[in-house]
Amino acid sequence: MTQQWLPAFAYLAIAASASAIMIIAGLILRVKAKVDEPSKYDTYECGEEPDGNTWIRFHPRYYVVALVFVLFDAEAAFVLPWALNLRELGQFAILEMFLFLAVLMVGWLYAVRKGAIQWQ
């Protein structure tokens, strides 16, 4: 068990240090501007002065998409163990999963008909 996981975790250390090295190298090698012009810290808004608060209100469709996503993602968690044990369970598993997916697709149809995914 550990034999299997140790290389993967050792590799994570390599990946983390590779990302850190990039940033640190940038910090060491970068050139500092001699004159500190305050306007260069302004956020970019097509050359205009930034107007109002950045954290503004959003269309609720993003929220609806996130809800539908959670539904399907949780379902994938059920499909994975089913996929692994399909060979042993045979016909029974097929019947069970098709019923489950049918119920889910009714929900999908409802979401599509209600325009939950219609971005206009």
Add this chain to the structure above:
Amino acid sequence: MTVASNASNSFIMSLPSPVPEILTHPVGHGLVMGTIILTFFMLISAWSIWFERRFAGRMQSRVGPNVVGPAGLLQPIADAIKLLRKENLVPSGADKVLFWLSPPMTLFFTLATLAVIPLSEDLLVAELDIGLLWVLAFSGLLLFPTWIAGWASNNKYTLFASMRAVAQGISYEIPLLFSAIVPVVVVGSLSISDIVRYQGEHGWLLFWPLGPGALGFLIFFVASLAEANRIPFDVPEAESELVAGVTVEYSGMMYGLFPMTEYVHTLITSALASALFLGGWYGPFGWAPGVHWMVGKTLFLFFVIFWARWSLVRFRSDQLMRLCWVWLVPLSLLCVCGAALWVVYVGGVA
């Protein structure tokens, strides 16, 4: 005892006889093999930027970068030096900690998926029995740094871009997941190496089972294009609407990590697609298996992605969502069902 130690042993066998002791230890194997594979993927991604620019130049009847070095071959190095030397600006009003955290996080999550991608029978970091879940989990985490970058920049364009990126990312994760389940259903294992070995015995999953295999590959490829935010799915960084997506306020190496990550992610995605559906390190007609097949298929898919980039136009945001939820999600579920039916009734398991 375990597959990983087998893999490390066969790698050790290929080395000259006095083997350093550290290489026989799992951690040593992970460190050494990890460094090799990581460097390999980073170098290919760096020079693929040069290749893409040359290729785009040819497609548009111009030359492309040709000044730095022979045929412009040193262009990636020049770009890297330029980015390293630039000042890192943090815009006023930005969340400093999150702003700094986001670029290394993007690169880390992308590189982490490499751990379980097998280049050949023994050229891999770790053979986990949940390898596919490892990849999907880390590529799912990739949405967080993207969103953090957009939120922390204190800029309206980046906020819009990150909202779009998250909406697109979570939507396309569903067909990606289900089309990746097709090989799991057929093979009965989550280990990517097991999936490749099965294809060595029974033929590529792209061809057999006929329907679910080919359609599953197509959906997987399209969904992973969308996950990597490549054209025609690069709505989150649509230049004409959002300036440069979540990277508007970034400069220097902090900026450089984003496009680099995008290329590494695209390359890893192509590698994953060729391992899952195109037989990994096995050639067609049972020709001698080897690392060259895996690298060749990966680079071919990578090239197809470039090709698509310079041939197709960007989708509109609502078309993108419609394509995903109305077409790809039910089709990928159909693929899973078809594969299951094939396993139980045609594969003769029941």
